[in-house]
Amino acid sequence: MPILETRQVSKRFGGLTAVSDVDLSIEPGEIHCLIGPNGAGKSTLFKLIVGTYPPSGGEIRFRDGDITQAKPFARVQRGMSIKMQAPSVFKELRTRQNLHIALQQKFHRQALVDEEERLLALLDLTAHADKAAGLLSHGQQQWLEIGMALALGPELLLLDEPTAGMSPEETFKTGELIKGLNATGMTVLVVEHDMAFIRQIAQRVTVLHLGKVFARGAIDEIVNDPGVIEIYLGK
Numbered sequence: 001m002p003i004l005e006t007r008q009v010s011k012r013f014g015g016l017t018a019v020s021d022v023d024l025s026i027e028p029g030e031i032h033c034l035i036g037p038n039g040a041g042k043s044t045l046f047k048l049i050v051g052t053y054p055p056s057g058g059e060i061r062f063r064d065g066d067i068t069q070a071k072p073f074a075r076v077q078r079g080m081s082i083k084m085q086a087p088s089v090f091k092e093l094r095t096r097q098n099l100h101i102a103l104q105q106k107f108h109r110q111a112l113v114d115e116e117e118r119l120l121a122l123l124d125l126t127a128h129a130d131k132a133a134g135l136l137s138h139g140q141q142q143w144l145e146i147g148m149a150l151a152l153g154p155e156l157l158l159l160d161e162p163t164a165g166m167s168p169e170e171t172f173k174t175g176e177l178i179k180g181l182n183a184t185g186m187t188v189l190v191v192e193h194d195m196a197f198i199r200q201i202a203q204r205v206t207v208l209h210l211g212k213v214f215a216r217g218a219i220d221e222i223v224n225d226p227g228v229i230e231i232y233l234g235k
């Protein structure tokens with residue numbers, strides 16, 4: 001049974017249909033990539049899943065419950081954590097204070113301190129723990145934001161373009177981080193358009209084009225699909 005499912009989900013903005021009758025199915029324990037050229041509707045579908053706004057039609061199910069109308073916070077409480085496309089760390093606070101705030105939702109006292117240190121090490125931010133977050137590199141700020149999502153102990157981690165603006169080295173490191181989390185049993189949905197990164201991490205892929213599902217399948221099938229190659233090169 002899928003952990004997350006969208007059934008015939010649509011979103012219209014006035015006369016524009018950004019997402020059109022999309023069926024998406026995420027299996028527990030997989031790394032699933034949602035890909036497609038710019039303007040395909042990826043971020044809009046992501047926002048429907050996390051509850052930024054309601055769909056114009058269709059149904060969204062998470063852990064066997066209907067969450068179509070659920071508030072974002074209720075979705076987080078059920079076990080999804082989110083990193084939106086634009087980083088939004090508290091720049092004037094220290095790196096560890098950013099994590100501390102997120103960890104306060106779930107942890108207390110010593111457990112919180114232990115988890116803070118564990119996350120700092122996992123994100124390779126221990127040496128920068130007492131720096132103002134605004135002084136971190138762009139890539140480090142993205143990792144910190146992933147850390148804030150992890151602080152909530154999610155079953156499903158949702159990342160919208162986690163490597164946007166990163167160097168190739170930072171991008172590769174982010175891929176290894178995501179694979180490491182997945183190896184501990186976490187299900188991950190990643191919205192992405194960087195093909196090298198997608199090849200590094202993806203198990204199954206759903207391709208969006210002009211708001212519709214264009215293709216879906218295992219990563220090896222998708223990267224060799226002439227139609228997928230064409231919509232990527234044709235943008």
Ligand code: ADP
Nearest residue numbers: 013016018036037038039040041042043044045
């Ligand atoms: P992607 O993330 O795949 O690049 P988006 O989901 O951001 O694509 O956008 C899909 C389409 O919907 C685009 O044509 C975009 O301009 C439009 N769109 C996205 N958000 C809004 C909005 N809030 N209001 C109006 N149009 C929007």
Ligand code: MG
Nearest residue numbers: 042043044085
């Ligand atoms: Mg986007």
